[in-house]
Amino acid sequence: MGSPLLEEDLPVQWPGRLRPERLLGLAFQTPYLAGDVTVVAERLVEFRAAMGGIEPYYSVKANPAPEVISTLSGLGIGFQAGSLSELKMLTDNGVEGNRVLFGNPVRTGPHLRAAAAAGVWRMAFDSASELRRIADHAPGACVYLQVQVNEETNRPFGAHPSQARALMTLARDLGLVPYGLAFHLGAQQSSPAAWFPALGLIGQVMSELLEDGVGLAMLGLGGGFPARYAEEVAPIARFGTSLRAAVDELLPYRPDNLVCEPGRFLVAESGVMVTTVLDRSRRGDAEWLVLDAGVHQGLTGQDRFPVATSLPDPPRVSKRLFSLAGPTCDASDVIARDVPLPEPISPGDLVMFGTAGAYTVCRAAGYNGFGRPKVFFV
């Protein structure tokens, strides 16, 4: 069959250990997500070098696979868990609760008690009612306020900056430690300068809090560091430089613990989703391929994944544009349109999606009876 894809044609971030011919040779039942933990470790090294004194806490929701957790844990990183079950995945894989930020600002009393019993001592909040729940069920905890810095988006979580003083002093009055502030800009930020407006706002809140005698031990800068999909992104070093400049310029003082919560950046490029072509047919103007995984297995259209196939792909092979759909035959299940692929591709051939290690399989919930792809790591 020859080499499926020449090395120079693969996107630069494609994991060397997950090259198409290697995956083809494994002959595993598709669909599956193949992951390479060495890529996760490399991304963390790169991230730490870029961020200097800003400590990463891995946002587990991006990819909660045990192999990812234990790789990162072994490198001494902290974690950000969004639920008790994520916390359990962490503790089951050897992470101590004292390394975990409990990030979701709304939980039940029993969940708060279980988290505190597991050693979690830093908990996000964004409302007075959650503060009261924390005071009841995890008395004395260190709490940090999740602040909404993005005025135009109406998000379900996050306190308005104008509420910070009242909430942080209420925390103190309830016997909790008003430990810090945190914010999150949202996914896949393209500009290293994106943190400036948010840190300007946070700097003002920090100055106001000083008037109440509240100094911050921690400031959380969120996640949103971009992974490389089909298009290039700015190098992570530029994000680090920009963040440190914003902290120096815009904050009245530097909290002892500057932290951030990368998810996608650390794991996205470690994964390749491998699918099989089930059908090829012409509908209207488009040539469609139906694959055995799609949007409901995590190949969501908002990310443009780099694509490779199991077919020989020398530079002069003739290509045509295909629309790619998932197996549900639901109108929502369109992965991408106008993807150039080798002309002879047909049922039984493989289509592989790079940069599939974040927010893919963990989102699959069995819609229409098509389940969650298996995950394995090399």
Ligand SMILES: *Cc1c(COP(=O)(O)O)cnc(C)c1O
């Ligand atoms: C999801 C999330 C993150 C991680 O975001 P990425 O885009 O994966 O880096 C960080 N912080 C909070 C509060 C989140 O909700």
